[in-house]
Amino acid sequence: MDVKVTWNGQPVAAAVRAAAATGLTAAAERVRAVSVARTPLDVGDLRSSQLVGPATTSELVATVSTDLPYAARQHEDLTYRHRHGQAKFLESALDDTAGEAQAIIATALRRALGGA
Numbered sequence: 001m002d003v004k005v006t007w008n009g010q011p012v013a014a015a016v017r018a019a020a021a022t023g024l025t026a027a028a029e030r031v032r033a034v035s036v037a038r039t040p041l042d043v044g045d046l047r048s049s050q051l052v053g054p055a056t057t058s059e060l061v062a063t064v065s066t067d068l069p070y071a072a073r074q075h076e077d078l079t080y081r082h083r084h085g086q087a088k089f090l091e092s093a094l095d096d097t098a099g100e101a102q103a104i105i106a107t108a109l110r111r112a113l114g115g116a
Contacts, residue, residue: 015112017057023108024055027101028062035064035093040074040085050090064090 029052039047046068053063074080078087086092094101 012113014057016109017060019108019112020060020105021055021057021062023105024060024062025052026108027097027104028052028055028064030100030104031090031093031097032064034097035090038086038089038093040080040082040087040089046071046074064094 032050032052036047036050039050041047046066049066049068049071050064051066053065055062075088075090080087
């Protein structure tokens with residue numbers, strides 16, 4: 001009895017990397033959305049400046065960042081009192097959405113592998 005085996009390792013690996021990048025980017029978007037709602041509000045610049053750097057298949061890293069020079073101080077200084085928002089807005093958003101972010105990534109990977 002002859003058995004023919006077809007190995008699809010490279011296409012599957014590529015599909016998994018693409019799905020991982022998609023999932024990481026979607027998870028970062030979720031973290032950003034939660035962070036924006038927690039960001040101190042004066043005129044709205046800090047909230048609107050938060051951007052997601054998407055993950056790529058070559059670098060499976062997604063980022064949430066801002067280029068405003070005062071953002072780090074607003075984030076880190078626990079002595080500031082904000083009428084709207086809070087210190088550690090990004091860190092707390094990441095902590096509070098960790099399980100949700102993992103589920104977003106897992107869903108993207110499952111879809112790539114033909115799961116529900």
